[in-house]
Amino acid sequence: MLRHLVKEKKESNPRTPEDISVKKALWQDVLARFLKNKSGIVGFSIVVIMILLIIFAPVITRFDYDAQSFPDRLLYPSALHPFGTDNFGRDLFTRMLYGGRISFMIAFIATLISAAIGTVFGSVAGYFGGVIDMIISRFLDILMAIPSLLLAIAISAALGSGPINTALALSIGGIAISARIIRATVMAIKTNEYIEAAKATGSRNLRIIRKHILPNTFAPLLVNATMSIGGSIMGIAGLSFIGLGVKPPTPEWGSILNVGREFIRDFWPMTVFPALFIMLTIFGFNLFGDALRDALDPRLKD
Amino acid sequence: MLYIIKRLIMVIPIMIGVVIIVFTLTYFAPGDPVSVALGEGYTQEEYDAQAEFMGLDKTYIEQLASYLMHLITKLDLGKSYFSNIPIESELMSRFPVSAMLGLFGIVLTVLIGIPLGIFSAIKQYTVLDYGLTALALVMAAIPGFVLAILCIVLFGVRLRWLPIMGLETPRHWILPIATSAFPGIAAMMRMTRTTMLEVIRQDYITTARSKGLKENAIIVKHALKNCLIPLVTIIGGSMAMVLAGSIISENIFSIRGIGTYMYGGISSRDYPVVMAGVLVMAFVVCVVNLLVDILYAFVDPRIKTIYGIRKNKRKKPAVMPGAESEVV
Numbered sequence: 101m102l103r104h105l106v107k108e109k110k111e112s113n114p115r116t117p118e119d120i121s122v123k124k125a126l127w128q129d130v131l132a133r134f135l136k137n138k139s140g141i142v143g144f145s146i147v148v149i150m151i152l153l154i155i156f157a158p159v160i161t162r163f164d165y166d167a168q169s170f171p172d173r174l175l176y177p178s179a180l181h182p183f184g185t186d187n188f189g190r191d192l193f194t195r196m197l198y199g200g201r202i203s204f205m206i207a208f209i210a211t212l213i214s215a216a217i218g219t220v221f222g223s224v225a226g227y228f229g230g231v232i233d234m235i236i237s238r239f240l241d242i243l244m245a246i247p248s249l250l251l252a253i254a255i256s257a258a259l260g261s262g263p264i265n266t267a268l269a270l271s272i273g274g275i276a277i278s279a280r281i282i283r284a285t286v287m288a289i290k291t292n293e294y295i296e297a298a299k300a301t302g303s304r305n306l307r308i309i310r311k312h313i314l315p316n317t318f319a320p321l322l323v324n325a326t327m328s329i330g331g332s333i334m335g336i337a338g339l340s341f342i343g344l345g346v347k348p349p350t351p352e353w354g355s356i357l358n359v360g361r362e363f364i365r366d367f368w369p370m371t372v373f374p375a376l377f378i379m380l381t382i383f384g385f386n387l388f389g390d391a392l393r394d395a396l397d398p399r400l401k402d
Numbered sequence: 403m404l405y406i407i408k409r410l411i412m413v414i415p416i417m418i419g420v421v422i423i424v425f426t427l428t429y430f431a432p433g434d435p436v437s438v439a440l441g442e443g444y445t446q447e448e449y450d451a452q453a454e455f456m457g458l459d460k461t462y463i464e465q466l467a468s469y470l471m472h473l474i475t476k477l478d479l480g481k482s483y484f485s486n487i488p489i490e491s492e493l494m495s496r497f498p499v500s501a502m503l504g505l506f507g508i509v510l511t512v513l514i515g516i517p518l519g520i521f522s523a524i525k526q527y528t529v530l531d532y533g534l535t536a537l538a539l540v541m542a543a544i545p546g547f548v549l550a551i552l553c554i555v556l557f558g559v560r561l562r563w564l565p566i567m568g569l570e571t572p573r574h575w576i577l578p579i580a581t582s583a584f585p586g587i588a589a590m591m592r593m594t595r596t597t598m599l600e601v602i603r604q605d606y607i608t609t610a611r612s613k614g615l616k617e618n619a620i621i622v623k624h625a626l627k628n629c630l631i632p633l634v635t636i637i638g639g640s641m642a643m644v645l646a647g648s649i650i651s652e653n654i655f656s657i658r659g660i661g662t663y664m665y666g667g668i669s670s671r672d673y674p675v676v677m678a679g680v681l682v683m684a685f686v687v688c689v690v691n692l693l694v695d696i697l698y699a700f701v702d703p704r705i706k707t708i709y710g711i712r713k714n715k716r717k718k719p720a721v722m723p724g725a726e727s728e729v730v
Contacts, residue, residue, distance in 0.1 A: 139539070242419035245691075246684045247642035253649060254424060254680045257668045258431035334545045341547055342650055343669055357551060361654075364551070365559055372555065375548045383543035390539075 133395040140391020146384030154204060157197035165190065165198040165351050174367050184369035187359065192369060196377050199351040202263060203381070206346075207332035209267040211325050214274030219321065221275065222282025223309050227290060233283075240276045248273030252335050256344040266345045270335045274328050281324050285317045319396040326392055330385030337378045353378050405699050413688050420684045421473065425466050428673040435483055435673065479678040484670065489678045493660060497682075499569065500648055500659035506579045507644045508637065511586035516633060518587075519594025524621055526599065534591065541588035547650040550581040554654070567656045578655045582647050586640040593636055594629065601629045634698050638691035645683045 134140055153160065169189035177184045183192035225236040243251070255269035289295065290313070298308050337354030339345030346352035348359065353374040360370030436453045437444070444452075453459045457468060472478040479489040522534040557577065558566035565574050601607065602625050610620045649668075652661030660679060667675030 238415065239419070242416050242423065245416050245420055245688055246423070246680065247646040247687060249646035250642075250649070250680055250683055253646070253664075253668065254427055254676060257671070257676050258427040258673070260432055330543070338545060338547060338650060342653065342665060357548070361551065364555060368555055371551050375552055378545065378548055379543050382545070383540065386539060386543055 130395045134391055137391040137394060139387050140395070143384045143387025143389075143391060146380060147388050150200060150381055150384065151204065154197055154200040157194070157201065161191065161194040161197060163191035163194040165194045166349060167191075174363065174370075176367075177369060183373045186356070186370055187363065192356075192373055195351040195356060196353070196373060199353045199356060199374070200377065200381070202346055202350060202352050203333050203336050206263050206267045206270070206336050207329045209264075210270040210274065210332045210335075211328050213267065213271035214328065215278050215321055215325050217271070218275045218278025219282050219314070219317070222279035223286050223314060223317070225279070226283040226286030227305065227309055227313065229287075236279070237283075240279055243273070243276040246273075248331075249335060249338060252339060253342070253344065256339050261344050261347045263346060266336060266339060269339070269344075270332050274332075277328070278321065278324055281320050282317050285320050286313055289313050289316050323389060323393040323396060326385060326389035330382040330389065333378065333381050333385070337374075406696055409692060409695050413692055417685060417688060418470070420688075421470060421681060422466065424677050424680050424684075425469055426462075428677050429462055429465065431671075431673055433671055473681075479681070480674040482667070482675050483672050489675060492663060493678060493682055496658060496660045496663055499657060500645075500652070500661060503575075503578055503582065503648065503652075503657070503659065504641065504644045506575070507583040507586070508640055510579060510583040511590050511640050511644075512637070514583070515587045515590025516594050516630070519591040520598050520621075520626070520629070522591065522595045523598030523602065535595070538588045538591040538595075541584060542592070544584065546581050546585050546647040547654060549584050550577065550651055550654045553577050553581055569655075569657055578651060578657060582644050582651050585647070586643050589643075590633070590636065590640065594633060597632050598625065598629045601625045604628075631698065631702055634694055634701070638687060638694045641690045642683075642687045645686060649679075 167190060169185075172181075172185050172189035173187055175181055175185040175189075181191050181193065183196060186192055186195065221236050221240070225233040246254075251273045252269045255272055256266060259265035259269060286309075295308060295312055298312050303311075336345055336352070337357070340347070340352045340354030341358045343358070346355055348355050357371055357374040357378075360367075360374065363370055436449060436456060436458055440448060440452055450459070457465060460468070469480065472480070477490055479493070482489055482492075485492075518534055518538075522531045522538075525531045554566045554577070557564045564577055565571070566577065568574055569578070602621075607620060607624055610624050611617075615624075648659060648661035649664050650661070651657075652659045653665045656662075660682065664676060664679035666672070667679065
């Protein structure tokens with residue numbers, strides 16, 4: 101269905117009114133399928149609520165995430181501090197919200213970097229094939245041979261901690277995955293008649309890739325990106341947990357969880373709440389990604 | 403045989419590539435290992451001597467070449483900046499514990515993940531299926547280390563059922579193994595379910611049904627074996643997950659394995675240790691993938707025909723009727 105519509109869209113003249121209506125129908129179709137998926141809506145809602153919470157953090161909570169107050173240290177949840185306070189008397193709820201900002205920002209940047217570089221590698225390999233494809237594919241094989249978390253740990257250990265370095269460390273493992281997806285999609289699209297037609301009319305390779313091929317790789321790329329944001333958030337938490345990634349005093353879920361380990365024997369809020377936020381966010385992105393995949397390409401559904 | 407040899411040869415450039423990547427990363431890492439090794443207060447002569455001793459006065463290419471040569475000819479992974487014990491002997495002494503944990507983790511993943519996935523698939527659209535699918539979704543959202551911490555809070559601190567540090571008694575092994583297997587179980591369940599659903603829609607299953615076979619016989623004799631073959635390939639992936647997770651989980655449970663060693667290397671910026679750990683883990687993943695591929699070739703007649711693997715004359719297995727029709 102989708103493939104059929106995409107094809108129809110591509111074969112018609114790009115500026116006719118029918119084309120616009122087909123395009124509209126395509127996205128309406130996707131939206132309709134997405135709205136039918138209850139778990140997708142749950143996932144989408146979790147993601148949206150999380151994003152709203154972290155954007156409006158200064159409005160939602162009246163505490164400063166860095167304001168220490170020694171008498172108020174390690175308080176259990178109360179009306180004033182809904183999640184309690186940490187070992188420096190800082191409001192945990194506030195630190196959760198601001199911690200989410202860092203995690204989401206790093207995860208988005210990492211996903212963007214890996215999608216961008218992966219698209220370049222994947223489309224070049226898939227479009228040109230031959231020796232170029234072989235070289236790129238072997239390089240991706242090498243990247244895939246290192247478990248992604250391990251690669252992130254190695255890069256992070258070499259580059260040092262900090263948001264930008266963490267984003268870089270996480271993105272490199274993702275390059276191989278997105279490049280593989282793009283490569284496979286490009287190879288499938290390449291055989292279509294409209295590519296041949298574009299070649300026959302004298303379009304250059306770069307133009308064909310940009311105008312005729314890449315727009316069709318958008319759907320799988322979007323699905324992969326959504327799924328990988330959840331994985332990146334897991335990675336950031338893991339790196340910060342072992343002292344790489346984002347370091348205290350910057351609030352981050354993984355590093356709060358790590359500090360909470362010291363108080364694990366008699367103070368549970370500092371471990372349980374960051375754990376909940378990490379899990380809920382990953383859960384939301386996973387559900388959202390699954391539903392997006394099913395809506396964009398119904399043939400993939402079980 | 404040809405296939406196995408081809409596959410073996412493919413491992414070599416990949417491993418060399420991994421060495422180059424990891425070496426390059428650590429080479430350009432900030433920090434000066436020479437001054438770290440010397441500590442406070444040293445003269446320029448001492449510094450130069452130490453740099454020469456550590457081989458750090460040479461160019462990038464020379465260093466990389468000598469690292470590779472030492473690794474290939476002597477299995478020498480270099481020396482830690484802080485201790486005089488060679489890294490490879492330290493790794494060897496810690497390897498058994500990590501390997502045991504990893505192995506048990508994988509076994510648990512397979513033993514729980516595959517049956518649950520199969521139940522989910524053959525009971526599609528029932529409450530059981532929905533429940534198991536939801537369970538897998540929730541499990542997939544829980545990182546191993548988060549689960550480990552939560553389990554320590556619940557079973558170790560609150561209920562006091564299980565010990566949370568070290569590996570002295572069998573009871574000590576429960577939490578580390580369970581928490582490291584957990585994320586893999588979710589992935590395995592989902593994969594099994596998808597594969598099984600694909601398999602039971604194949605024509606040969608319809609044929610089996612129309613022959614009047616009982617549903618149980620169809621599932622066990624026809625569907626199960628075809629479903630297990632593709633699943634073999636994701637064991638390599640699960641192994642990678644468990645290994646990488648071990649850096650965090652061994653540290654949480656204070657286990658003296660490779661993971662803790664690497665964790666120590668990371669926190670003290672002891673790059674040779676980190677590098678060696680990454681290489682060993684990548685190597686294990688490569689070897690597991692290799693074994694999986696070879697195993698796969700032996701059980702899947704399609705690959706056998708492509709690469710001309712000949713087995714001893716044996717009765718043709720009746721379990722792959724669908725596969726044979728797909729051979730080009």
